[in-house]
Amino acid sequence: xxxxxxxxxxxxxxxxxxxxxxxxxxxxxxxxxxxxxxxxxxxxxxxxxxxxxxxxxxxxxxxxxxxxxxxxxxxxxxxxxxxxxxxxxxxxxxxxxxxxxxxxxxxxxxxxxxxxxxxxxxxxxxxxxxxxxxxxxxxxxxxxxxxxxxxxxxxxxxxxxxxxxxxxxxxxxxxxxxxxxxxxxxxxxxxxxxxxxxxxxxxxxxxxxxxxxxxxxxxxxxxxxxxxxxxxxxxxxxxxxxxxxxxxxxxxxxxxxxxxxxxxxxxxxxxxxxx
Amino acid sequence: xxxxxxxxxxxxxxxxxxxxxxxxxxxxxxxxxxxxxxxxxxxxxxxxxxxxxxxxxxxxxxxxxxxxxxxxxxxxxxxxxxxxxxxxxxxxxxxxxxxxxxxxxxxxxxxxxxxxxxxxxxxxxxxxxxxxxxxxxxxxxxxxxxxxxxxxxxxxxxxxxxxxxxxxxxxxxxxxxxxxxxxxxxxxxxxxxxxxxxxxxxxxxxxxxxxxxxxxxxxxxxxxxxxxxxxxxxxxxxxxxxxxxxxxxxxxxxxxxxxxxxxxxxxxxxxxxxxxxxxxxxxxxxxxxxxxxxxxxxxxxxxxxxxxxxxxxxxxxxxxxxxxxxxxxxxxxxxxx
Numbered sequence: 001x002x003x004x005x006x007x008x009x010x011x012x013x014x015x016x017x018x019x020x021x022x023x024x025x026x027x028x029x030x031x032x033x034x035x036x037x038x039x040x041x042x043x044x045x046x047x048x049x050x051x052x053x054x055x056x057x058x059x060x061x062x063x064x065x066x067x068x069x070x071x072x073x074x075x076x077x078x079x080x081x082x083x084x085x086x087x088x089x090x091x092x093x094x095x096x097x098x099x100x101x102x103x104x105x106x107x108x109x110x111x112x113x114x115x116x117x118x119x120x121x122x123x124x125x126x127x128x129x130x131x132x133x134x135x136x137x138x139x140x141x142x143x144x145x146x147x148x149x150x151x152x153x154x155x156x157x158x159x160x161x162x163x164x165x166x167x168x169x170x171x172x173x174x175x176x177x178x179x180x181x182x183x184x185x186x187x188x189x190x191x192x193x194x195x196x197x198x199x200x201x202x203x204x205x206x207x208x209x210x211x212x213x214x215x216x217x218x219x220x221x222x223x224x225x226x227x228x229x230x231x232x233x234x235x236x237x238x239x240x241x242x243x244x245x246x247x248x249x250x251x252x253x254x255x256x257x258x259x260x261x262x263x264x265x266x267x268x269x270x271x272x273x274x275x
Numbered sequence: 276x277x278x279x280x281x282x283x284x285x286x287x288x289x290x291x292x293x294x295x296x297x298x299x300x301x302x303x304x305x306x307x308x309x310x311x312x313x314x315x316x317x318x319x320x321x322x323x324x325x326x327x328x329x330x331x332x333x334x335x336x337x338x339x340x341x342x343x344x345x346x347x348x349x350x351x352x353x354x355x356x357x358x359x360x361x362x363x364x365x366x367x368x369x370x371x372x373x374x375x376x377x378x379x380x381x382x383x384x385x386x387x388x389x390x391x392x393x394x395x396x397x398x399x400x401x402x403x404x405x406x407x408x409x410x411x412x413x414x415x416x417x418x419x420x421x422x423x424x425x426x427x428x429x430x431x432x433x434x435x436x437x438x439x440x441x442x443x444x445x446x447x448x449x450x451x452x453x454x455x456x457x458x459x460x461x462x463x464x465x466x467x468x469x470x471x472x473x474x475x476x477x478x479x480x481x482x483x484x485x486x487x488x489x490x491x492x493x494x495x496x497x498x499x500x501x502x503x504x505x506x507x508x509x510x511x512x513x514x515x516x517x518x519x520x521x522x523x524x525x526x527x528x529x530x531x532x533x534x535x536x537x538x539x540x541x542x543x544x545x546x547x548x549x550x551x552x553x554x555x556x557x558x559x560x561x562x563x564x565x566x567x568x569x570x571x572x573x574x575x576x577x578x579x580x581x582x583x584x585x586x587x588x589x590x591x592x593x594x595x596x597x598x599x600x601x602x603x604x605x606x607x608x609x610x611x612x
Contacts (some may be wrong), residue, residue: 077499091497094490096557101483106498108480120479 004260007032007172007203008066008084013052013062022048024227025062035194036216037235040224041247049224050207054086054174055079066171073174083170089177092161097148099142101129102149103164121234125151134167136198155186159193166197173197174205179213191217203218211240220259223247232259295296309602310551310566310569311360313595315571321577327579329454337569337576338483341448342461343368343527345568347539348546349468349565352564356476357489358556359406359413361397363421364517369532370428371395372523375444376437376531384441388494392518398424399514400565403507406568428533437531447526464514468516485509490557545592549599555607570595605612 009029014021023045030036036154040046051057053064055073064071064083073079076086093102104127110116111123128145135142139253140159146151149157158178170213175194187210195217198204208214214221215235223231223246228255231246245251282491294578347364354361375391398420405416408556441447447461487495488505496502524536552559552568571592 080499086497088497091491091493093559094487094494096490097483097486101487105483105487105495106500110480119474120481122478122480124478124482214453 002089004029005032005068006030007067008053008205009065009068011037011063013049013059013064014091015048015052015057015059021227023052023059026224027162027232028053028222029232030203030205030231031220032203033198033201033218035198035206035217037208037218037221038209038224039211039214039221039243039247044224044247046207046224050086050174050176050205053079054084071126080168084172084174085169086174086176087158087161087164087165087178087181092164093157095157096148098148099135099152099160100128100145102160103131103134103167105164109167110124113206114223118124130167131163136175138166138193139198140193155189158182158186158190159274162190162193162197166200166202169202172203172205174207176207177209179208179210187213187218211244211269214259215240223253225249225253231256231272233257234259291501303588305564307551307560308562310549310563310570313549314566314573315568317573317577321573321580325577325580328577333459333576333580335455335457337572338388338462339448339457339527339547340576341568342459342465342523342571343520344539344542344571345465345565346468346523347517348517348550348564348568349465349472349541349561350520352545352547352550352552352559352561352580353476353509353513353516354479354556355411355489355552356485356556357506358554358561359506359509360416360417360544360554361402361513362414362540363402363424364417364513364520364543365536366421366424366428366540367395367398367514368517368524370398370424370431370537372524373428373432373437373533375460375521375525376439376478378431379439379441379444380437382438384443388444388522391521391589392515395514395518395521396511397514399511399517402514403510403607407503417494423525425533425537427533431483432531432533434533436533439525439529439531444522444525445529447510447523448529449526459526461523463520464523467559468519469565472516476560481505481508481608488556527589542571543595548596548603551599551603553603554600555603558603567599585600 006029008028008030010026013023013026013028015023026045026049028049028262033107038046038050040265048057052059055076055078058074064073071082073082094105097105109123109127111121115121116123128176132145135145138159139164140156149160152160162175163242177189178194182190194204194206206214218235221233221238221243223233223237223243224231225247233256240255242251245252291410318349325428328332345564347368351364353359356563371391374394375387378390402416402420405411447464448459450457450459450462476485477575482499484505487498487500488502492502525531546568547559547564548567549570550559550565552563574591574595575588578591579585
């Protein structure tokens with residue numbers, strides 16, 4: 001049967017720490033061009049699932065497919081090389097460095113010719129131009145690309161972090177609670193930015209506790225409960241209340257309208273996950 | 276559409292926020308503005324109140340009095356930029372001088388010089404490994420290394436001093452005299468090192484990474500920077516600079532004395548901090564450090580010229596350090612809202 005096209009797909013992901021099973025045969029499906037929200041109660045295994053997708057955790061079993069090709073990430077660097085970039089709640093930027101230095105941190109460009117190869121001179125002009133272009137592409141207005149990040153507001157700082165990952169990600173972007181530390185207005189700025197990242201062609205995985213935020217931007221929602229995905233649904237066909245009910249176990253997942261994802265494979269590997 | 280208005284509002288907000296309070300902040304935060312102003316004030320005050328301060332001979336002396344601490348301070352600045360501190364730099368330099376002094380007895384002075392610098396680099400690597408790999412606090416690591424290296428230098432020499440006779444080893448004390456100003460090769464090396472390290476810090480990827488590691492280590496790590504390797508590199512490069520300071524020291528006083536320069540570590544920290552480099556890491560640089568060194572030396576020199584007790588000089592220097600840290604704190608608090 002035809003499998004729905006996915007950028008990133010996981011089947012039967014399992015990871016346990018001693019006796020604690022953090023993820024238990026979980027599936028994951030991310031389509032091209034969508035914002036997929038991952039929601040779940042504390043302890044549902046969301047963060048372990050995300051770590052497995054970004055290479056921070058190596059699952060005990062299960063398979064990961066990037067553009068339908070099976071991949072194995074042994075470290076975050078592997079995932080990054082494969083084109084997956086992650087934004088975290090905090091910690092993403094260096095406040096004393098300017099915007100351009102932050103966007104190119106760890107990926108600095110040197111000037112062409114002997115000044116670059118012998119003197120290792122950075123091409124600051126090219127990096128500033130690249131940064132200005134990236135910020136403009138995402139509609140982030142800042143006064144100067146040479147501003148240090150500490151002179152920016154919290155929302156703008158997070159915007160720099162988002163611009164940074166969007167600049168380098170070639171496959172998809174994962175955002176782990178990117179607005180948790182922000183106020184309402186700044187949250188809206190970042191949510192708006194997340195939509196622009198998607199509109200510019202990068203699918204986004206958004207981990208969030210904030211249901212209104214999720215329904216504001218996400219196309220689909222992945223509900224995680226007791227270590228596995230219990231539902232995958234369009235945000236347009238599911239209410240927040242129903243999602244919370246499924247998330248907490250108050251309502252069985254099969255009673256809501258779900259998206260179909262290669263059902264036989266899903267059943268098959270879900271059963272195998274614990275083995 | 277709501278989306279479009281939202282975006283416009285966001286953009287308007289961004290512009291409004293960025294707009295105010297930037298002038299004063301950027302002036303305050305600029306690396307060398309504050310220290311340079313302080314240096315100029317000191318120079319003007321001493322020029323007015325003493326006769327000899329501005330004379331070429333005295334200005335040459337200030338430069339020469341600055342080179343050893345100034346060179347140590349350059350290495351110290353690198354370490355402090357990573358939010359570390361190096362209490363052992365004076366001791367490492369002294370180890371360098373005694374290794375050079377003892378090795379020079381065999382006759383090969385070039386080899387002696389190289390051995391001295393290598394000895395410094397090895398101790399720097401020990402510092403760097405303990406800080407980066409073992410994750411120990413730099414303060415404790417370098418305090419321990421300070422004690423060990425100071426004792427080791429004395430054991431190595433039986434607490435004896437070695438006079439240095441050779442021209443190459445003391446050449447940094449020589450130099451051309453132009454119009455009454457004597458510019459020693461040591462002063463030239465100090466300035467050259469400042470410019471060189473300034474280039475590395477501001478124009479190379481390694482420099483940016485040093486700042487990033489000092490500023491926000493988790494962010495640096497997430498950006499794929501090998502934080503431990505950068506830290507190790509900083510301590511080794513700093514120690515090589517201390518090795519060059521050992522050469523400077525032999526140019527100033529042609530004796531390898533294992534008990535000399537016992538307060539050079541604190542003097543170098545003073546110079547770095549007065550020069551505007553933040554003890555919290557990630558902010559500052561070597562040009563400020565050069566100015567900071569000059570401030571300390573000008574203060575001592577000028578107060579001596581004015582006939583003020585040297586204990587008051589220490590009071591002034593100490594007070595200046597605290598003012599410098601306070602300013603740094605205030606600037607930081609204002610910036611990290």
